Amino acid sequence: MPNHGDWQLGIYFDGLVGKVPELPMSYGELERRAEQVMPPELWSYVAGGAGDERTQNANVTAFERWGLMPRMLAGAAERDLSTELFGRRLPTPLMLAPVGVIGLCDLAEGRGDLVTARAAAATGVPMIASTLSQDPMEDVARELGDTPGWFQLYPPNDPELTESLVRRAEAAGYSAIVVTLDTLTLGWRPRDLSLASFPQLKGQCLANYFSDPVFRSRLAVPPEEDPEAATGHWAMIFGNQRLTWDDLAWLRSLTSLPVLLKGICSPEDARRAVDGGVDGLYCSNHGGRQANGGLPALDCLPEVVDAAGEVPVVFDSGVRGAPDVVKALALGARAVAVGRPYSYGLAVGGQAGVEHVLRCLLAELDLTLAIDGYASTASLTRGDLRPVR
Numbered sequence: 038m039p040n041h042g043d044w045q046l047g048i049y050f051d052g053l054v055g056k057v058p059e060l061p062m063s064y065g066e067l068e069r070r071a072e073q074v075m076p077p078e079l080w081s082y083v084a085g086g087a088g089d090e091r092t093q094n095a096n097v098t099a100f101e102r103w104g105l106m107p108r109m110l111a112g113a114a115e116r117d118l119s120t121e122l123f124g125r126r127l128p129t130p131l132m133l134a135p136v137g138v139i140g141l142c143d144l145a146e147g148r149g150d151l152v153t154a155r156a157a158a159a160t161g162v163p164m165i166a167s168t169l170s171q172d173p174m175e176d177v178a179r180e181l182g183d184t185p186g187w188f189q190l191y192p193p194n195d196p197e198l199t200e201s202l203v204r205r206a207e208a209a210g211y212s213a214i215v216v217t218l219d220t221l222t223l224g225w226r227p228r229d230l231s232l233a234s235f236p237q238l239k240g241q242c243l244a245n246y247f248s249d250p251v252f253r254s255r256l257a258v259p260p261e262e263d264p265e266a267a268t269g270h271w272a273m274i275f276g277n278q279r280l281t282w283d284d285l286a287w288l289r290s291l292t293s294l295p296v297l298l299k300g301i302c303s304p305e306d307a308r309r310a311v312d313g314g315v316d317g318l319y320c321s322n323h324g325g326r327q328a329n330g331g332l333p334a335l336d337c338l339p340e341v342v343d344a345a346g347e348v349p350v351v352f353d354s355g356v357r358g359a360p361d362v363v364k365a366l367a368l369g370a371r372a373v374a375v376g377r378p379y380s381y382g383l384a385v386g387g388q389a390g391v392e393h394v395l396r397c398l399l400a401e402l403d404l405t406l407a408i409d410g411y412a413s414t415a416s417l418t419r420g421d422l423r424p425v426r
């Protein structure tokens with residue numbers, strides 16, 4: 038595992054000495070290349086968001102309102118990017134957010150969950166594996182090796198199936214359960230609606246369901262024989278809009294693994310979650326894909342962090358470069374995840390593309406700390422930021 042400044046090795050020094058990279062060096066270029074290579078339905082699904090995408094765009098521009106104060110002669114010759122979560126030291130504060138169609142972003146084989154897990158293993162960046170994967174969670178976990186994997190749970194409208202998914206995640210070796218609460222039903226997504234395309238309704242990315250004994254027991258015939266009926270059943274049970282805070286104790290009781298709630302943007306919810314015994318909060322608005330017209334997720338982060346007290350907060354939504362990672366950490370996040378950036382990396386360059394996106398983010402993160410005089414990511418505080426006027 039690289040340490041202290043080694044993040045710049047390779048990508049940065051290659052670029053300085055005349056080795057022109059094949060993969061994009063900016064997010065804008067990455068996005069353009071992804072649009073060129075991805076089938077239109079997949080591109081729309083990944084790139085698109087809720088409504089007119091105001092919240093999705095605001096997630097990105099929210100970062101422009103903060104600037105890091107540079108400090109000179111601060112003794113940051115060696116930087117420590119590590120962070121601690123649930124008693125485990127991670128080499129960097131970066132994580133791979135759960136992306137339900139990541140399987141399909143491997144354009145060649147449709148094995149993107151496995152490929153992403155290999156990229157996680159190669160970089161040490163933990164992967165949060167989605168419930169909606171093309172390959173079963175057990176196969177994804179095997180690819181991760183020693184790199185931590187968390188399982189993201191969409192709690193279905195079938196308690197026994199929920200329990201089964203959690204049991205399987207424990208048995209497969211995932212080290213935390215992330216319960217996503219902002220997607221108990223699918224958002225209003227004009228891009229997908231106008232293409233009349235939704236991958237899961239074509240039976241894609243449902244491997245965790247189709248391989249599950251409880252799910253299978255609900256069907257008259259196995260999914261292999263009648264995938265349409267199995268997909269229809271999935272559509273019936275996917276989300277449980279009737280979940281309330283009263284169900285948290287039950288969710289919590291399903292596992293002794295750390296439990297995080299994803300989609301927490303309000304300080305009141307953060308307090309309820311902490312009072313309910315969760316181990317972590319995940320401040321996110323699903324990359325602006327679920328509800329439009331809300332606050333940028335970054336604007337919610339400080340209040341969620343304050344309400345969380347000692348409970349760690351993971352953040353995502355709108356992170357496009359290393360300065361964004363710095364800002365989210367300074368506002369109190371313990372770890373910061375990206376969704377679309379690595380999805381595009383996968384589409385454009387396979388495993389090497391995911392690794393490239395992560396290594397670029399980490400090299401730039403390390404350099405930003407070096408230049409601005411911060412010896413560690415963990416020591417960043419709100420006082421290091423100023424509002425941009």
Ligand SMILES: Cc1cc2nc3c(=O)[nH]c(=O)nc-3n(C[C@H](O)[C@H](O)[C@H](O)COP(=O)(O)O)c2cc1C
Nearest residue numbers: 083134135136137167217323324354355375376377
């Ligand atoms: C194509 C796509 C699929 C997603 N699928 C899931 C999912 O299965 N589970 C989940 O909790 N979040 C899912 N998300 C949300 C991400 O985990 C994350 O919150 C979001 O992508 C962060 O915003 P960003 O894309 O701006 O980095 C998905 C996001 C995208 C772009």
Ligand SMILES: O=C(O)C(=O)c1ccccc1
Nearest residue numbers: 137169220222223237326
């Ligand atoms: O596309 C998504 O963001 C997602 O996570 C999802 C998947 C299935 C149903 C609803 C939302």
